[in-house]
Amino acid sequence: xxLYPGCLILQRMPKYEQAARAVLGELGIAPQIVQEAAxxxxxxxxxxxxxxxHLSIYNLALVERMGCDTVVTLCGSCTxxxxxxxxxxxxxxxxxxxxxxxxRVSPDLMATDTVTVKHLVRLLAEREGELRARMVRQLPLRxxxxxxxxxFRPGDVVGIExxxxxxxxxxRRLVELTGAQAVEYGESGDAENECCGATLYLAxxxxxxxxxxxxxxxxxxxxxxxxxxGCGNSQLLLRNFQSAFLRDAPDLHQxxxxxxxxxxxxxxxxxxxxxxxENLL
Amino acid sequence: xxxxxACIQCGDCVxxxxxxxxxxxxxxxxxxxxxxxxxxxxLCTICWxxxxxxxxxxxxxxxxxxxxxxxxxxxxxxxxFERVLRSGLALPISQEELDQVRAAWGLEPVExxxxxxxxxxxxKSPSE
Ligand code: SF4
Ligand code: SF4
Numbered sequence: 184x185x186l187y188p189g190c191l192i193l194q195r196m197p198k199y200e201q202a203a204r205a206v207l208g209e210l211g212i213a214p215q216i217v218q219e220a221a222x223x224x225x226x227x228x229x230x231x232x233x234x235x236x237h238l239s240i241y242n243l244a245l246v247e248r249m250g251c252d253t254v255v256t257l258c259g260s261c262t263x264x265x266x267x268x269x270x271x272x273x274x275x276x277x278x279x280x281x282x283x284x285x286x287r288v289s290p291d292l293m294a295t296d297t298v299t300v301k302h303l304v305r306l307l308a309e310r311e312g313e314l315r316a317r318m319v320r321q322l323p324l325r326x327x328x329x330x331x332x333x334x335f336r337p338g339d340v341v342g343i344e345x346x347x348x349x350x351x352x353x354x355r356r357l358v359e360l361t362g363a364q365a366v367e368y369g370e371s372g373d374a375e376n377e378c379c380g381a382t383l384y385l386a387x388x389x390x391x392x393x394x395x396x397x398x399x400x401x402x403x404x405x406x407x408x409x410x411x412x413g414c415g416n417s418q419l420l421l422r423n424f425q426s427a428f429l430r431d432a433p434d435l436h437q438x439x440x441x442x443x444x445x446x447x448x449x450x451x452x453x454x455x456x457x458x459x460x461e462n463l464l
Numbered sequence: 465x466x467x468x469x470a471c472i473q474c475g476d477c478v479x480x481x482x483x484x485x486x487x488x489x490x491x492x493x494x495x496x497x498x499x500x501x502x503x504x505x506x507l508c509t510i511c512w513x514x515x516x517x518x519x520x521x522x523x524x525x526x527x528x529x530x531x532x533x534x535x536x537x538x539x540x541x542x543x544x545f546e547r548v549l550r551s552g553l554a555l556p557i558s559q560e561e562l563d564q565v566r567a568a569w570g571l572e573p574v575e576x577x578x579x580x581x582x583x584x585x586x587x588k589s590p591s592e
Contacts, residue, residue, distance in 0.1 A: 194562065197569040204571075221552040222583075226510050227544045228586070237585040260510065287584050322537075336512035337525075340473040348516050359473040378482035379513040383489040385540035386506040394509070435578040458569070 185251040186214035186240060189261040190222055191415040198458025199415060202443040203303055205456045207255075209317050210310055213254055218246050220259040225264035226382065240266030240281045244294040250416035252409055255306050259333035259414040260382065262302040266341040272296040274298070303414045304442065305343050305361045308353040314360055319451040321362025326376050326445065327407035328365055329421065330354055330413035350376060354413055357442060361449035365391040375400065379412075381420035392428035399435045400429070404450045409461075465505075465531050467498040472518045477514035477524060483507050491528045491583075505531045543544050549586070550579035 191201050210408065224238035242267060246254045256262040272278050272294055285292040307314060311462065330351055334341065338348030346353055355375070358365040368374045380394025398421060402410055412418040422439035429435045438461045447457040454460075477492040484492065489503035492514050505510055505528050515524045537545070544554050557565075558577050566573050 193557050193574065194553075194557045194565065197565055197571055200571060201569050214570060218575045219577045219580055220574075222548045222554045224548075226529075226549055227554055229529055229540060230537065230541055231504075231545050232586065233529075234586045238582070241581070241585055261509075284585050284587075288578070288581060292569075330510075331514070332511040336516045337517060348515070352549065377485075378509045378513070380482065380486070380509055380510075382509040383483065383488075383507065384509075385544060386504070386538045387488060388540075390483065390486050390488045390507065391509075394482060397486060427521075450592055 184212060184214040185217050185246045185249050185254040186244070187217045187220055187254050187256050187261060187265070189256065189258045189415065191224055193220075194440075196415050196418065199441045199443070201419075202441055202447055202457040202459075203257060204254075205222040205452050206446050206450065207305055207306070209452070212306075215251070216247060217242065217249070217254065220245060223264035223267055223268075225259040225260055225267070227385070228262060229264075231417065234266050235264075236271050236277070237281055237284055239264045240272060240290065240294045241285060241292070243272075243296075243298050243300075244285050244292040247293060247295065248291060252297060253301055256300060258416060259302070259415075260416060262300060262331075263333035263341050269296055269298060269300060269341055274346055282454045284373065302331065302407075302413070304354050307357055307442075307446070308343075311356065311360070313452075314357070314446065318360060318362075318449045320449055321444070322449050324361075324363040324368050324408045324445075325406065326358050326363045326411050327368050327402035327405065328354055328358055328411040328442075328457050329379055329414075329417050330376055331370035331417060332378055333377050333410070334377075335415070352409075354442065357446065358411065363371075363445065366405050366407055368407065369398075369401040374401045379417040379420050380446040381414075381416035384420065389453065391420065392424065395424060396435075399425065399437065402437060403435050407437065409441060410437055411445060412439060413442045418435055423449040465494065465527070468495070468522050468527060470522050471495050471518075472520055473497070474519060476517045476519060480513040482511060482513070490523060491531070495522065495524065505535060506541065509540050543551055549582050552581045
């Protein structure tokens with residue numbers, strides 16, 4: 184199995200990769216990182232040219248060259264882009280053109296649409312039984328999770344079998360394995376499916392931060408102990424940018440974890456192996 | 465932008481759009497009301513909710529991306545795009561810095577993509 188962390192996790196959030204590796208290691212999975220990987224192309228390059236798809240196809244070809252049939256991803260946007268690119272490869276003309284370009288990068292690169300792209304949430308959800316057996320303690324925590332939106336929609340292309348694209352349950356089930364309570368929050372009680380606003384940041388920072396604040400106000404009202412993400416973009420906004428949108432409301436600050444950090448804690452893994460500095464228990 | 469024939473202007477997309485909830489107007493504003501002028505195709509969190517709920521299967525995402533390619537980009541997008549053209553990555557980092565990050569977290573080393581990669585894949589020169 185290969186691991187494609189994407190630009191953000193690779194460069195800015197190695198703790199997410201570290202925690203994911205620690206939890207996967209307990210399941211006997213030791214994914215190899217994709218060397219020389221490039222940006223997946225979406226949404227930035229896609230906003231400028233339809234050729235963006237060749238970036239994602241290049242990454243899929245790297246996975247093929249490693250001899251892997253599955254690549255695990257950690258962010259929503261790269262998951263979505265890689266899966267859409269793999270669908271695009273079903274078009275014979277595009278596949279020919281993509282391979283022509285890949286040949287010019289390196290003669291041993293080929294994209295034949297044999298790679299399955301799995302976001303960490305999906306990979307872990309498929310191993311729910313094994314994970315349950317690895318839990319050594321129950322965490323007395325109230326968790327406000329945010330589903331990685333691009334992992335579940337559009338349902339007909341990137342969706343996960345058995346999951347409602349608008350109300351996916353996989354992450355909630357994983358949280359509940361740890362004994363923590365996945366609280367319902369927001370006016371609708373459905374804010375776990377409300378967008379964090381992160382992807383809006385590039386175009387409109389103010390609106391993006393307003394979406395983040397909306398979310399933090401909702402999690403505060405439901406007295407959650409922590410926020411939980413399964414996407415780097417989401418944590419970038421909801422954790423790293425908290426001070427930007429909570430300048431006048433410091434009491435709204437809340438800790439935020441990645442899903443495998445929470446799972447790892449319940450599995451009894453040491454904090455250092457999970458990239459965790461927060462004291463939660 | 466040409467209003468898609470399949471759209472029945474039901475407004476379901478507006479109902480679910482998180483941009484609308486924080487006071488912005490994304491492409492969905494135009495879909496529900498073709499006369500609306502106060503919207504931007506760049507205001508979108510790429511959450512695919514509109515796409516998912518549209519009863520007539522309008523390719524809202526595709527339409528938005530197509531339109532973006534004809535309109536001036538906000539600074540954040542422009543900068544990120546130019547960075548990908550130059551380095552193959554959306555965020556700046558040198559091989560040396562990356563080596564340090566990986567070592568500090570006890571993770572195996574990672575090679576950055578080849579310098580001419582994006583030029584070949586997108587048929588574009590790094591200065592474009
Ligand atoms: S949901 Fe579909 S049909 Fe309804 S307004 Fe939006 S694009 Fe048009
Ligand atoms: S994909 Fe964009 S336009 Fe559609 S609902 Fe989400 S934020 Fe709004």
